[in-house]
Structure formats: C-alpha cells, structure tokens
Amino acid sequence: MSQTQTQSAxxxxxxxxxxxxxxxxxxxxxxxxxxxxxGVSRIQYPHNIRIIRVxxxxxISPAFLLRALQNGADAVLVSGCHPGDCHYISGNLxxxxxxALLKELLQYTGIEPERVQFTWVSASEGxxxxxxxxxxxxxxxxxxxxxxLVKNL
Amino acid sequence: xxxxxxxxxxxxxxxEQLLREKKVGLFLGYEKATxxxxxxxxxxxxxxxxxxxxxxxxxTANLAVYLPGLFKAPADARQAKSAPPPPTVGIVLxxxxxxxxxxxxxxxxxxxxNLVLVGIACPGVVDRRKAERALGEHQALGAGExxxxxxxxxxxxxxxxxxxxxxxxxxxxxxxxxxxxxxxDVLLGTPVxxxxxxxxxxxxxxxxxxxxxxxxARFQEMLAKCIRxxxxxxACPMCSGCKTCLLDQTRPRWIGAGxxxxxxxxxxxxxxxxxxGRCTECGACARACPMGLDVRLLARKMCQEVxxxxxxxxxxxxDATPVLSAFSLDDPQDFVTEP
Amino acid sequence: xxEKKIPHASLDQLLARLAERGTVYAPGKDAxxxxxxxxxxxxxxxxxxxGNFALSPKAFLLPQNQTLVHFKDGxxxxxxxxxxxxxxxxxxxCDARALxxxxxxxxxxxxxxxxxxxxxxxxxxxxxxxTRPMSSCFCTSVSGGPGDAAGADVLAVSLETDxxxxxxxxxxxxxxxxxxxxxxxxxxxxAQEAEEQIRGAEDQITPVRVHDSARRLRDAYESPFWATAxxxxxxxxxxxxxxxxxxxxxxxxxVRNGTGRRIRTWDCCAYPLFTLHASGHNPRPTPKERWRQRxxxxxxxxxxxxxxPFCVGCGRCIRNCPVSMDLRTVFKEIGG
Numbered sequence: 037m038s039q040t041q042t043q044s045a046x047x048x049x050x051x052x053x054x055x056x057x058x059x060x061x062x063x064x065x066x067x068x069x070x071x072x073x074x075g076v077s078r079i080q081y082p083h084n085i086r087i088i089r090v091x092x093x094x095x096i097s098p099a100f101l102l103r104a105l106q107n108g109a110d111a112v113l114v115s116g117c118h119p120g121d122c123h124y125i126s127g128n129l130x131x132x133x134x135x136a137l138l139k140e141l142l143q144y145t146g147i148e149p150e151r152v153q154f155t156w157v158s159a160s161e162g163x164x165x166x167x168x169x170x171x172x173x174x175x176x177x178x179x180x181x182x183x184x185l186v187k188n189l
Numbered sequence: 190x191x192x193x194x195x196x197x198x199x200x201x202x203x204x205e206q207l208l209r210e211k212k213v214g215l216f217l218g219y220e221k222a223t224x225x226x227x228x229x230x231x232x233x234x235x236x237x238x239x240x241x242x243x244x245x246x247x248x249t250a251n252l253a254v255y256l257p258g259l260f261k262a263p264a265d266a267r268q269a270k271s272a273p274p275p276p277t278v279g280i281v282l283x284x285x286x287x288x289x290x291x292x293x294x295x296x297x298x299x300x301x302x303n304l305v306l307v308g309i310a311c312p313g314v315v316d317r318r319k320a321e322r323a324l325g326e327h328q329a330l331g332a333g334e335x336x337x338x339x340x341x342x343x344x345x346x347x348x349x350x351x352x353x354x355x356x357x358x359x360x361x362x363x364x365x366x367x368x369x370x371x372x373x374d375v376l377l378g379t380p381v382x383x384x385x386x387x388x389x390x391x392x393x394x395x396x397x398x399x400x401x402x403x404x405x406a407r408f409q410e411m412l413a414k415c416i417r418x419x420x421x422x423x424a425c426p427m428c429s430g431c432k433t434c435l436l437d438q439t440r441p442r443w444i445g446a447g448x449x450x451x452x453x454x455x456x457x458x459x460x461x462x463x464x465x466g467r468c469t470e471c472g473a474c475a476r477a478c479p480m481g482l483d484v485r486l487l488a489r490k491m492c493q494e495v496x497x498x499x500x501x502x503x504x505x506x507x508d509a510t511p512v513l514s515a516f517s518l519d520d521p522q523d524f525v526t527e528p
Numbered sequence: 529x530x531e532k533k534i535p536h537a538s539l540d541q542l543l544a545r546l547a548e549r550g551t552v553y554a555p556g557k558d559a560x561x562x563x564x565x566x567x568x569x570x571x572x573x574x575x576x577x578x579g580n581f582a583l584s585p586k587a588f589l590l591p592q593n594q595t596l597v598h599f600k601d602g603x604x605x606x607x608x609x610x611x612x613x614x615x616x617x618x619x620x621x622c623d624a625r626a627l628x629x630x631x632x633x634x635x636x637x638x639x640x641x642x643x644x645x646x647x648x649x650x651x652x653x654x655x656x657x658x659t660r661p662m663s664s665c666f667c668t669s670v671s672g673g674p675g676d677a678a679g680a681d682v683l684a685v686s687l688e689t690d691x692x693x694x695x696x697x698x699x700x701x702x703x704x705x706x707x708x709x710x711x712x713x714x715x716x717x718x719a720q721e722a723e724e725q726i727r728g729a730e731d732q733i734t735p736v737r738v739h740d741s742a743r744r745l746r747d748a749y750e751s752p753f754w755a756t757a758x759x760x761x762x763x764x765x766x767x768x769x770x771x772x773x774x775x776x777x778x779x780x781x782x783v784r785n786g787t788g789r790r791i792r793t794w795d796c797c798a799y800p801l802f803t804l805h806a807s808g809h810n811p812r813p814t815p816k817e818r819w820r821q822r823x824x825x826x827x828x829x830x831x832x833x834x835x836x837p838f839c840v841g842c843g844r845c846i847r848n849c850p851v852s853m854d855l856r857t858v859f860k861e862i863g864g
Contacts, residue, residue, distance in 0.1 A: 102458060106452075119522070132520050133499065133512065133520055134462075136522070137495065137498070140490065140494045140524075141458065141461060141487060145458065153526040154526060155526040155527070156525060164528055168528050171528055172526065185454055189788040189789060224846060225663075322562075328660070328662055330663065416583075416592055416794070418764065418765035420762070420764035420765055423762040423763050424764060446791070447593030447780075479582060479766045479769065481562070
C-alpha cells in the first residue's frame with residue numbers, strides 16, 4: 037500500500053562533470069586554524085570542501101552530520117584538536133566516543149565508511165589538513181554521488 | 190499451581206502490605222486486559238486494589254517507562270514552592286525492566302530512595318503477535334500458562350491449543366542476558382540464568398557479514414514499513430524522560446514529519462544513537478511497533494559496540510557513570526582518518 | 529441494485545480485468561505472514577479469510593505523507609495528482625463505513641478538501657463481508673455490521689462456491705456491468721446463504737453500550753475515571769494512526785534554498801505536543817485531558833456535529849495498543 041505521495045522536483049541537468057561536495061566541521065581552536073595555516077602557506081587542497089566552524093569537536097551532534105548527508109553532501113569530515121590538546125580540556129575526548137559509535141552505526145546500516153570521517157588536526161598542521169582533505173575528497177569521488185539518506189525536495 | 194501463579198499471590202501480598210503500611214503511595218504492576226495474550230499496566234493507590242495484580246507470560250510492558258514522568262522536576266523556583274513532594278513508588282520489574290530503572294537512576298532521572306523495586310525473575314514474555322500467528326486461522330478466546338511454562342489457549346471452536354513458550358517468546362527475550370533482576374528490594378521467583386548469552390552477537394555478526402549494499406537494502410526495506418507513529422519512542426523508558434524529543438524539535442527542524450525514506454532513516458539512526466550506552470534491551474519498542482518492524486536492529490549494534498569499545502553495559506550499577514558522560518585518555522581511535 | 533455472483537475460481541480474472549483500468553489492491557500475505565492490501569499482481573494468492581489489515585484504507589484517500597504544494601525558485605506549484613483509478617478489493621465493512629465519516633470532514637466541510645476529493649472520486653471500494661469477527665470487533669454497536677454495505681460501492685460475500693456481489697452505488701453498478709461476462713445472476717439460495725452467514729457473524733460480536741454516548745459523555749466530563757484510565761497511555765500514536773476514521777493532520781514546509789514542498793502528515797491527539805502552544809501553554813497537559821478528548825471527539829463531538837460516532841468498531845486500537853487500553857471500558861464506566 038503506497039504511503040508516500042510526494043513528488044520530487046525534476047533534477048536540473050548539469051553539463052559540468054560531477055564534483056563531490058564535502059562538508060567539513062572544524063573546531064575553531066585547532067582544526068580551523070590548521071586549515072587557515074594551509075591557506076596562508078599557499079598549500080593547495082581540493083576546493084570541494086565547505087568548512088563550517090564550530091567552537092569544539094564536542095559541539096558536533098550526529099544530527100549535523102546526518103543533516104549534511106540528507107541535504108546532499110557526498111561526504112562529511114569532522115576534525116578537532118588532538119586528544120589531550122582540546123582548548124576546552126575534554127571536549128574532544130567526549131566527542132571521541134560519540135564519533136567511534138557513530139561511525140560503527142552508519143557502517144552497520146550500509147553507509148560507506150568513507151562518507152563520514154573523523155580526524156584530529158592541530159593549529160600547526162596545515163600540511164596534514166590539506167593531505168586529509170585530498171584523501172577524503174578522492175575517496176568521495178571514487179564512491180560517486182551519495183544517494184543514501186539524501187532527501188529530494 | 191504454576192510458578193507464575195505462586196509469584197502472583199506473593200506479589201499481591203507484597204503490594205498490599207507496601208500500600209497498607211504506606212511504604213509506597215503508588216504501586217505499578219499489571220492487571221488482566223480485555224484481550225488474550227495481553228496484560229495492561231495497573232496504577233494502584235489502595236491496598237484493596239492489590240488483588241487485581243497479575244503475573245503471567247503476558248506481562249510485556251516495561252513499567253519503568255512511567256517513572257520519569259512521576260519524578261519530573263518542577264519547571265522553575267515558583268513551581269518548586271507549590272509542587273508536591275516526589276511520590277514513593279513500588280514497581281514490578283522483570284530483569285530487563287530493572288536495568289532500565291538502574292539506568293534511569295544512573296542518569297539521576299529517578300531517585301533510588303523513592304522506589305521499592307519488586308523484581309521478578311523472568312523466563313521470557315510472550316509476543317502476542319507470534320502467539321496470534323501461531324494460531325493460524327483460529328482466534329484465542331482466552332489464554333493462560335500451564336505447569337510447564339507453555340501457553341495454552343482456548344480457541345474459537347472451543348478446542349484447546351498448547352503453544353510452546355520458546356516459539357512465541359518475544360524476540361528481545363531470545364537475546365536476554367539479564368533474566369533475574371540485579372537490583373531489587375523484593376525478589377520473587379526462582380533466579381534464572383541467562384541462556385543464549387551471545388544470541389544478539391551472532392545475529393549481528395550474521396548481518397554484518399553481508400556486503401554494504403545488502404545491509405542498506407535490508408535497512409531500507411524495514412524503513413519502508415515505518416509510519417512514523419513514534420510508538421517505539423513512547424514505549425521506551427530511556428526516551429520517556431525528554432520533554433521534547435530532538436526529532437520533534439522545530440527550531441531547528443532536524444527531520445521532516447512524514448514518511449520520506451530519508452527522514453525515516455534519520456529518525457531511527459538518531460534515536461539509536463541517543464540510546465547508545467543507554468538501551469537496556471528490553472524490547473518494548475519492537476513490541477509497541479504496530480507495523481512489526483525490528484526496531485532493535487540499530488540499538489542492538491550500539492549495545493555491542495559500547496561493550497566492545499568501553500566495556501560498559503547500562504543498567505548494571507547505579508553509581509556507574511553513563512558511557513557517553515565519561516571518557517578515557519586511551520579510548521580507542523582506530524576510526525580516525527590519517528592522511 | 530444488481531445482485532450477481534462469480535465462482536471463486538474466477539476472482540483472479542475479475543481482478544485482472546479491473547487491473548486493465550487502474551490499480552487493484554487485493555488481500556495477500558505479506559513478508560511477515562500477515563494479510564494486507566497489496567497491489568496486484570502481488571504474486572500471492574488472494575486471501576479471503578482474515579480478520580482485518582493492520583493499516584486501514586484511509587491511507588489511500590488521506591496518505592500518511594502527502595504533498596500539497598511544491599515550491600520551486602520561490603514560486604508555488606500545485607502537485608500533479610495521479611489520474612489513475614484505484615480499486616480496493618477486500619475492504620471490511622467497518623473500514624468502508626469509516627470512509628463516510630471521513631467524507632463528512634473532507635467533502636462536506638467548507639472548504640472542500642480537493643486532495644481527498646480527488647482520490648475519493650478515483651477510488652472504488654469492494655467490501656468483503658466478515659464471516660468470523662474478532663473479539664475486539666464491535667461494529668454492530670456503532671450502527672455497522674459484518675455485512676453492512678455503507679461506504680462500499682460493491683459488497684462481496686464469500687459463500688461456499690461463489691462470491692455474491694451486490695452493487696451499492698452507481699459506481700458499483702458500473703463496475704459490475706464492466707465485468708458482466710464473468711458474472712451470473714444471483715439465485716435466492718445464494719442470498720439466503722449470505723444472510724445466514726452474516727447473521728451468524730453478528731451473533732459472535734459482543735455488544736458495547738454506546739447508546740446515547742453524547743449525553744452520557746457530556747455528563748461524565750468531570751468524572752475521576754478519566755485520570756485513572758489514562759495513566760497508562762504512552763502517547764504512542766498507534767491508535768490514531770491505525771484508526772480508519774481518525775483524520776487529524778499536521779502541515780509542515782520542507783524547503784531548501786527556495787525549493788521544496790508543503791506536506792500534510794498524520795498527527796495524533798494523544799501526542800503531548802498536539803496542543804502545545806507557542807507560548808508554552810498546553811491546554812491538554814496530561815494523558816487525562818488527551819485520552820478524554822479522544823473519546824469525546826469520537827463519541828460526543830462527532831455525534832453532535834455529524835450525527836454519527838467517529839468509530840466503526842474495527843477494534844484496531846484495542847488490538848494494537850502497546851499497553852492494551854480498551855475504549856470499550858469507557859462505556860462501562862460512564863454509566864447511563
């Protein structure tokens with residue numbers, strides 16, 4: 037018995053080659069500063085990344101990540117300070133447990149593990165940030181556009 | 190007399206005494222329902238009512254779900270002035286239900302000192318849908334337990350049918366690891382040992398052995414039946430404490446209200462995540478679901494991960510810190526992406 | 529109206545014929561072994577022996593999730609409603625009767641609901657009389673019955689060798705004449721067999737004292753019974769969602785950058801949020817007010833406004849309530 041009677045709006049034809057959209061949640065004190073350092077140092081990294089600054093990786097709720105996927109992100113990256121270096125002492129330590137569980141949960145349901153990734157980048161690791169972004173974008177490109185959990189409006 | 194009937198009589202005496210001696214102002218138990226294979230929760234305030242209490246294989250509800258509502262803190266200082274003192278509550282609890290109460294105590298949602306825990310060692314409750322299906326085209330007019338713990342039902346043509354307990358026991362009970370209440374003020378029934386302690390693990394291992402896309406397809410299949418009624422959430426004692434569920438929030442709105450499969454998926458994913466380290470595997474959610482979804486699909490996984498990664502099981506010790514309220518400097522981090 | 533019959537063996541043919549004109553739903557066993565209305569061809573044999581489906585047919589006229597308006601680039605567009613005919617075969621008389629209650633709300637009101645009206649006009653209901661009511665059934669107490677044809681376009685009764693088909697509306701007449709070559713005229717013996725069967729089913733139903741419900745409920749408004757009866761309610765929504773006459777809905781917008789939709793979804797008065805005001809005040813703050821409202825709506829306000837209770841005695845709420853609440857007990861408690 038059909039329940040949903042929604043119509044999805046027709047998809048716009050695109051004549052550009054598909055590029056993955058990666059949403060990155062970066063903690064203000066370490067990772068965002070690290071990304072900034074990459075920029076200042078003129079280290080090139082893929083433009084596919086869209087950065088959202090949060091005060092601390094501990095601020096991240098899984099709702100953010102799932103919403104990003106729902107809105108069409110092909111991959112999500114979350115980055116915080118290295119454990120032990122959190123500006124708020126333990127925000128990233130609390131987050132670490134949540135991230136571990138979330139990663140297991142999503143993979144369990146059949147969502148590719150490369151779609152949601154977590155890392156630690158410090159304020160001085162501009163190069164590391166760029167390298168991680170390269171990796172995440174490449175992996176997303178290989179996987180293709182994300183169709184799981186996407187909401188078509 | 191069956192073991193259950195003996196327990197039932199002792200339960201009535203216990204409740205009667207507690208109420209009469211005013212050791213509790215409210216006693217939560219079960220009473221006979223209007224349809225077979227079911228009972229209904231009973232909120233007793235008088236000792237005379239104790240004879241309505243029953244104990245049988247159909248006592249399926251997790252009564253802990255009512256506790257957070259009974260102990261809600263006053264909204265503000267002014268309300269606190271006129272608010273009545275928190276009640277003293279006696280409550281009938283199976284092994285799994287006690288874990289829920291302990292988990293609620295861990296989270297400071299309910300005060301231990303206001304509770305009288307009447308634990309009953311439980312061999313597993315009956316899933317009324319399984320029982321009804323087992324009768325095929327017949328309908329039960331009445332059902333009870335026999336001396337062996339099986340269920341005998343009188344069906345519409347007047348005949349009696351015996352249904353073996355293990356065939357109609359609820360899914361959660363097949364994976365039960367805590368049949369005997371660990372915490373109690375009174376314990377009724379002979380303590381039961383958990384039988385298949387890795388039933389859940391084996392089930393998950395089987396699911397995880399399938400490729401990613403097969404798992405996703407299975408997940409989507411389950412979600413397609415969901416009508417977003419929220420029965421799973423409302424029946425869950427760990428969900429019952431929240432004033433407004435994240436998934437009902439409108440500012441911001443995290444998921445849509447309808448059955449768009451993306452919204453349904455995120456509802457279940459987020460709810461399972463919010464139960465990580467809190468779900469006590471009672472199965473009330475799956476039994477409440479009117480569409481027969483395996484609602485525990487994701488929570489089961491979270492229980493396993495929390496055990497494997499952090500050696501933690503909710504609902505075992507009232508003074509244990511909930512797993513996501515704690516951290517260790519050497520928590521595992523194999524999941525972290527390196528360049 | 530025409531009274532025809534068709535041998536059981538030819539039912540598949542009749543359904544196939546209807547499938548040429550639209551989508552046909554007929555009862556079959558789903559993956560969990562329960563009987564549900566499934567889109568034909570569903571590969572399963574059509575089942576005629578069952579209590580009732582978990583979901584009521586209201587889902588066809590008032591879908592759980594329905595787009596009312598599309599937004600694109602800031603402009604609104606009407607949705608294109610599917611133009612196909614729908615044939616529902618095997619709907620129980622209680623569920624068919626429920627459609628008349630929904631019609632009162634969605635068709636007789638001002639404004640008329642164009643979405644509901646569209647699906648209603650495109651749907652033909654072939655009800656199947658009940659032979660074995662369930663212990664939770666009480667249709668006869670709310671003016672219905674196991675062989676009641678109200679709300680159906682055709683009433684089917686499953687007899688020993690044949691299905692007796694009686695048209696109830698012009699749509700039903702039209703349907704029967706479109707498959708006239710598969711049917712034969714009914715004979716008095718068949719009508720007799722049908723009547724006996726229905727009478728036999730009626731005898732199995734335990735009556736509920738629903739008489740004069742509006743007055744009795746009005747008098748019992750302040751009864752302490754409501755508080756005690758409702759304590760168990762979890763506010764889970766199962767009763768409303770499965771109820772064939774419940775029709776409350778919520779309207780929300782889902783928009784992303786100027787594109788999106790306005791959707792209508794099922795709602796439930798038992799939810800704590802149902803009457804929560806933006807100020808934070810809730811006129812129905814506890815299960816007591818909500819449970820009382822539910823019963824009042826169905827058995828008093830509906831009777832006062834529409835001359836019929838908004839309950840057809842299908843029993844789904846009783847069977848599926850996770851804590852086994854039973855609204856029939858209300859009528860024992862309120863006296864009168």
